[in-house]
Structure formats: C-alpha cells, structure tokens
Amino acid sequence: MNFGQAISTCFSKYATFSGRASRPEFWWFFLFQILVSIAASMLGDIVAGLVSLALLLPALAVGARRLHDIGKSGWWQLIMLTVIGFLLLIYWWAQPGSSDASD
Numbered sequence: 001m002n003f004g005q006a007i008s009t010c011f012s013k014y015a016t017f018s019g020r021a022s023r024p025e026f027w028w029f030f031l032f033q034i035l036v037s038i039a040a041s042m043l044g045d046i047v048a049g050l051v052s053l054a055l056l057l058p059a060l061a062v063g064a065r066r067l068h069d070i071g072k073s074g075w076w077q078l079i080m081l082t083v084i085g086f087l088l089l090i091y092w093w094a095q096p097g098s099s100d101a102s103d
Contacts (some may be wrong), residue, residue, distance in 0.1 A: 025062065
C-alpha cells in the first residue's frame with residue numbers, strides 16, 4: 001500500500017472501527033496527519049484546531065483497526081492519555097499483524 005492508497009482507505013473508512021489495518025496503512029496515515037497538522041499550524045490556530053478535529057475520528061479508527069490486526073482491542077487507545085501508554089501503543093502499532101487476530 002502506498003501513501004495515496006493509505007490516505008484514500010483511511011478516509012473511506014472514516015469512522016469504521018471494525019476490521020483490520022495493515023502497518024503501511026496506519027503509518028502512512030500517521031505521516032499524513034503530522035504533515036497536514038504542521039501545514040495547518042502555519043496557517044493559524046483556528047485552522048490547526050479544525051484540522052485536528054477533522055482528523056481525530058479517522059486517526060482513532062485506523063488506530064483501532066491496527067490494534068485489531070495484532071489481536072488487541074481498540075479500547076487500548078485510551079492508554080494514550082499517559083506518556084508510557086503512548087510509547088506502548090507505538091510499540092504495538094509497529095508489530096506485524098497476526099493471522100489469527102479477531103476483528
């Protein structure tokens with residue numbers, strides 16, 4: 001999956017929390033989100049806030065689908081509220097998917 005396909009897939013599954021997301025799909029969207037956020041912050045605080053709100057739901061959805069791919073619940077994203085939890089999520093998101101993970 002390339003950059004364009006990943007962005008297209010994530011926006012077509014804007015609020016789909018079921019299913020799986022591959023590592024490339026997740027990481028390409030993560031990069032897209034960072035780049036768009038940086039560009040939006042250069043345009044002003046209001047634009048940056050609107051972009052953050054617009055990308056929040058697809059980011060949570062692809063994160064949940066990525067966790068499903070490694071056999072974890074999407075609810076694990078709640079530990080992102082802590083620094084150590086965010087580091088654990090990065091570790092999990094980088095893991096290869098399992099063939100027997102439940103959706």
